[in-house]
Amino acid sequence: MSLNVHNQLMDDIRHNAAGIVIRDVNLSYGQTHVLKGINLTIEPGEFFAFLGPSGCGKTTLLRLIAGFNIAQTGTVSVGGADVSGLPPWKRDVGMVFQSYALWPHMSVAQNVAFGLEERRIARDEIISRVDQALELVGLRHLKDRKPSQLSGGQQQRVALARTIAIRPKVLLLDEPLSNLDAKMRVQVRRELRELQQELGITTIFVTHDQEEANTICDRIAVMHDGIVQQVGSPMDLYDRPANLFVANFLGTANILPGTLSSDRKLFRLAGGSDIPVAADVLALDKPQLVFRPQNAALADERGQAAEGRTRLAGEVTNSEFLGSSVRYGIRIGGTDVLVDVAHQSGVEPLRPGSRVAVDLDHARALYLNA
Amino acid sequence: MSTHSLAAPQSSASSKPSLATPGQWLTIAGIVGFLGLFLIVPVGMVILVAFKDPNTGAFTLVNFADFLKNPLFLRAFWNSFYVSIMSVVWASVLALPLAYLTTRFDFRGSGVIQTLGIIPLIMPPFAGAVAMQLLFGRNGTINLLLGDWFGVNIPFMEGLNGVIFVQSVHYFPFILINLTASLRNIDRAMEEAAQNLGCSGFRLFRRIVFPLAMPGYVAGASLVFIKVFDDLATPLLLNVKDMLAPQAYLRITSIGLKDPTGYVISVVLIVFSVLSLWVASLATRGRDYATVQRGGGGLSKREMKPRHMIAAYGVIALILFLVLSPHIGLFLLSISTIWSYSPLPDAYTVQHYSRVVMESGQFITNTLLYASLAGLIDVVLGTAIAYLVIRTKIAGRQWLDYLASAAIAVPGVVLGIGYLRAYYGVSLPSGQSVTSFWLIIVIALAVRRLPYALRACMAAMQQISVSLEEAAENLGATKARTIRRIVVPLMTGGIAAGFVTSFATAAVELSATMMLVQNTSDAPLAYGLYVFMQSPAGRGAGAALGIIAVLIVGISTYLSNVIAERDRAAKAGQT
Numbered sequence: 001m002s003l004n005v006h007n008q009l010m011d012d013i014r015h016n017a018a019g020i021v022i023r024d025v026n027l028s029y030g031q032t033h034v035l036k037g038i039n040l041t042i043e044p045g046e047f048f049a050f051l052g053p054s055g056c057g058k059t060t061l062l063r064l065i066a067g068f069n070i071a072q073t074g075t076v077s078v079g080g081a082d083v084s085g086l087p088p089w090k091r092d093v094g095m096v097f098q099s100y101a102l103w104p105h106m107s108v109a110q111n112v113a114f115g116l117e118e119r120r121i122a123r124d125e126i127i128s129r130v131d132q133a134l135e136l137v138g139l140r141h142l143k144d145r146k147p148s149q150l151s152g153g154q155q156q157r158v159a160l161a162r163t164i165a166i167r168p169k170v171l172l173l174d175e176p177l178s179n180l181d182a183k184m185r186v187q188v189r190r191e192l193r194e195l196q197q198e199l200g201i202t203t204i205f206v207t208h209d210q211e212e213a214n215t216i217c218d219r220i221a222v223m224h225d226g227i228v229q230q231v232g233s234p235m236d237l238y239d240r241p242a243n244l245f246v247a248n249f250l251g252t253a254n255i256l257p258g259t260l261s262s263d264r265k266l267f268r269l270a271g272g273s274d275i276p277v278a279a280d281v282l283a284l285d286k287p288q289l290v291f292r293p294q295n296a297a298l299a300d301e302r303g304q305a306a307e308g309r310t311r312l313a314g315e316v317t318n319s320e321f322l323g324s325s326v327r328y329g330i331r332i333g334g335t336d337v338l339v340d341v342a343h344q345s346g347v348e349p350l351r352p353g354s355r356v357a358v359d360l361d362h363a364r365a366l367y368l369n370a
Numbered sequence: 371m372s373t374h375s376l377a378a379p380q381s382s383a384s385s386k387p388s389l390a391t392p393g394q395w396l397t398i399a400g401i402v403g404f405l406g407l408f409l410i411v412p413v414g415m416v417i418l419v420a421f422k423d424p425n426t427g428a429f430t431l432v433n434f435a436d437f438l439k440n441p442l443f444l445r446a447f448w449n450s451f452y453v454s455i456m457s458v459v460w461a462s463v464l465a466l467p468l469a470y471l472t473t474r475f476d477f478r479g480s481g482v483i484q485t486l487g488i489i490p491l492i493m494p495p496f497a498g499a500v501a502m503q504l505l506f507g508r509n510g511t512i513n514l515l516l517g518d519w520f521g522v523n524i525p526f527m528e529g530l531n532g533v534i535f536v537q538s539v540h541y542f543p544f545i546l547i548n549l550t551a552s553l554r555n556i557d558r559a560m561e562e563a564a565q566n567l568g569c570s571g572f573r574l575f576r577r578i579v580f581p582l583a584m585p586g587y588v589a590g591a592s593l594v595f596i597k598v599f600d601d602l603a604t605p606l607l608l609n610v611k612d613m614l615a616p617q618a619y620l621r622i623t624s625i626g627l628k629d630p631t632g633y634v635i636s637v638v639l640i641v642f643s644v645l646s647l648w649v650a651s652l653a654t655r656g657r658d659y660a661t662v663q664r665g666g667g668g669l670s671k672r673e674m675k676p677r678h679m680i681a682a683y684g685v686i687a688l689i690l691f692l693v694l695s696p697h698i699g700l701f702l703l704s705i706s707t708i709w710s711y712s713p714l715p716d717a718y719t720v721q722h723y724s725r726v727v728m729e730s731g732q733f734i735t736n737t738l739l740y741a742s743l744a745g746l747i748d749v750v751l752g753t754a755i756a757y758l759v760i761r762t763k764i765a766g767r768q769w770l771d772y773l774a775s776a777a778i779a780v781p782g783v784v785l786g787i788g789y790l791r792a793y794y795g796v797s798l799p800s801g802q803s804v805t806s807f808w809l810i811i812v813i814a815l816a817v818r819r820l821p822y823a824l825r826a827c828m829a830a831m832q833q834i835s836v837s838l839e840e841a842a843e844n845l846g847a848t849k850a851r852t853i854r855r856i857v858v859p860l861m862t863g864g865i866a867a868g869f870v871t872s873f874a875t876a877a878v879e880l881s882a883t884m885m886l887v888q889n890t891s892d893a894p895l896a897y898g899l900y901v902f903m904q905s906p907a908g909r910g911a912g913a914a915l916g917i918i919a920v921l922i923v924g925i926s927t928y929l930s931n932v933i934a935e936r937d938r939a940a941k942a943g944q945t
Contacts, residue, residue, distance in 0.1 A: 066562075066566055067565075068562055068565075087565070087570065088562070088565040088566055088570075089565045089566070089567075089568045089569055089570040090568075091566075093566070094566065094567075095562075095563070095566045097559040097562065097563055098559070099557055099559050100559075101557060101559035101560050101562065101563035103560060103563075103564075103578060103581075103582070104582070105581040105582060105584070114564065114567055114569070114577075115567030115568055115569075118564075118567055118568035118569045118573070119568055159563075162563075162567070163566075163567075166567055166568065
């Protein structure tokens with residue numbers, strides 16, 4: 001997309017950006033409770049993601065905002081106005097569909113003009129806005145083509161242009177990268193981010209791919225089982241997951257079971273080692289120790305750990321070469337943990353069966369409820 | 371289909387056209403021979419004669435000039451054209467609401483509505499014609515009631531109106547079926563995207579839904595056009611003679627095989643059939659809008675407000691009453707003693723049925739025999755052609771498909787005339803003319819229904835993955851054995867569907883049949899029905915025969931659904 005473009009449409013869209021407030025939303029299909037007590041506030045101009053495995057309710061929530069689903073309770077406000085009672089065609093909420101949904105009987109320009117025609121805008125104005133929207137996605141030269149004559153990436157841009165041409169208050173993207181190949185995906189997500197920044201439009205992005213969400217979104221709502229598990233910036237969620245689901249869904253997490261000592265100052269691992277814990281752990285009723293593979297280090301079994309670390313003895317069970325690092329599977333007590341070690345050329349990996357120790361930094365250890 | 375080669379398996383993956391094996395040659399020769407003798411030669415003969423001077427045999431356009439100079443024929447032409455167009459219009463009016471409401475809204479009884487909507491097809495249109503006279507005619511039920519209540523009389527059945535009414539009610543399922551399939555194939559995101567951009571209600575239908583469903587609609591509409599344009603029996607039964615097909619029939623039967631006018635009319639009928647197929651293919655080319663895509667949801671079924679729901683049910687009830695009225699009327703007629711000048715029959719009886727079964731059992735057995743044989747010929751040819759076209763790389767194999775499908779553009783009356791012209795002088799060893807031998811009726815039925823059976827076989831074949839066959843060959847099965855043990859069993863559903871389509875429509879055919887029946891003892895049910903319906907005294911019995919025809923076709927359609935369903939269940943899980 002050519003972002004050295006500047007036109008009227010961009011200013012209009014920036015001006016239109018609205019926040020979204022979702023309050024106490026519950027939605028069921030028959031016996032299935034799909035959305036359970038959703039509360040979310042999305043700021044104007046924010047790039048926000050609904051992230052979760054399939055069936056978590058993220059698309060249902062997106063379609064609720066667009067007006068294609070109706071909740072049994074709760075409200076959705078866009079720009080301060082409650083839109084819950086409005087049909088989809090009165091919401092000014094632009095949605096890009098996963099399948100793009102370009103109409104095959106219309107040319108690119110006709111597709112983009114469609115929403116403007118529905119708004120009874122003057123012909124000249126439509127022509128100029130269609131041009132501006134296509135210019136924004138760098139496809140002005142293809143405006144007379146039929147959708148079937150475009151590549152997947154181009155079709156997606158047309159779908160995007162068609163949506164932003166109406167100057168929506170909010171942009172909804174339903175798994176926009178899922179129909180692209182791996183290489184295009186990386187490129188398109190960068191372009192999406194740039195375009196969103198340029199337009200300053202409030203955008204919600206639905207995905208099941210944590211990498212997509214992490215790389216382009218300001219904030220993410222992780223969803224599971226119809227519940228928003230946690231909301232935060234990508235780094236927040238990664239470093240301070242609120243529960244085991246979030247810890248596991250965003251990257252790899254090692255989980256070590258144990259118990260709190262009777263004075264509640266130490267966490268006692270199943271293997272017998274003690275780790276001092278901070279006061280906030282005390283609120284958990286069944287705490288477990290959680291750490292990321294890169295937040296521990298391999299060490300010699302015999303030495304002593306440095307101050308603020310605990311050394312756990314174990315045995316290498318397997319290793320995976322990941323390129324920049326080697327991921328070791330290490331059995332400590334009865335539990336398998338993963339530890340990443342940066343790879344240097346020429347260094348031989350440890351063999352399965354080698355005795356090693358894992359140094360755990362107390363400051364990087366997390367405690368989450370089982 | 372059992373005559374395929376035992377030679378080494380050829381690679382189905384090779385893209386170069388390859389030579390056929392001897393077995394395949396034999397099959398091709400059989401197919402081409404059959405279609406050549408019973409489709410190309412007779413139709414070619416008809417066309418040739420139209421361009422020949424009846425006395426000298428030289429090429430001439432005089433016959434066409436005569437046609438154009440004769441006001442009767444010109445009127446017949448315009449009448450046929452007008453009736454066909456209006457039938458398409460009215461059939462659309464009946465089909466559109468049913469298709470749209472049942473596919474787009476959460477509707478109780480969608481399935482029942484769809485099924486009832488297809489019922490008109492399982493009855494000969496001319497059989498319904500008599501019943502509709504009694505219901506909608508000048509002194510029919512509806513007009514008697516209208517006269518009593520409002521003092522008006524609506525000429526539903528007068529002249530061309532009657533033909534249009536009967537034809538649109540009978541053929542509207544073609545539009546319904548095609549349109550419904552098209553509507554079902556539209557990704558719901560297509561409509562949601564439009565709603566998201568501010569479009570709703572009737573505009574949504576006009577701008578997005580209908581254009582996307584257009585190919586299906588045009589396919590259905592062109593079929594209706596052809597069927598009505600070519601139909602012989604319905605106008606004859608309604609005593610409308612100034613249309614093309616009846617004129618062709620009357621010229622040949624009253625003036626004789628020598629009169630060129632019948633052939634000229636035949637050529638006009640063929641040209642218009644071809645034209646309408648061509649228009650349909652233009653309208654659908656490059657518009658394969660099956661838009662259900664990756665990540666797309668299936669149908670979007672919306673909810674209706676109670677007020678709209680009541681209105682929708684009202685519309686549907688009215689349409690269903692109209693399209694089922696021939697059946698209702700025919701049934702009443704078949705159990706009535708006397709029914710005229712009164713809204714309902716005077717008294718009821720079952721004697722018509724016993725009369726039909728006692729006196730005319732021959733009609734019923736003939737029909738079962740003819741239609742079964744025709745269906746059998748069709749599925750054998752259909753399977754063989756489908757295999758050759760889809761699974762081999764023989765150069766020119768597509769022409770088999772075109773050749774077999776060409777029959778769709780040949781009106782029954784033309785085929786009948788062609789058979790008479792080509793084979794009237796050819797005698798069997800017994801001295802009987804080929805054209806008066808009952809088997810010629812079977813062949814005419816088979817040729818006419820082959821395009822439909824072929825489509826069913828093609829569809830079934832396309833759904834079988836080549837790798838299933840390759841696996842069999844890899845394990846040592848020859849081509850012939852692979853076809854017998856893998857292909858045909860997997861195609862059962864499609865073959866059954868093809869057979870029933872042929873059987874059911876052949877059982878009520880009466881265009882070619884009317885030309886070819888020389889002896890009442892060889893006549894099928896549709897012909898008997900026609901004869902009965904000629905006289906007021908025979909109407910009750912004719913109606914009883916009609917109901918029997920409906921039952922035969924209905925039961926066989928139901929059975930084919932059971933077979934297809936079982937077949938699908940058996941293959942569930944295999945993709």
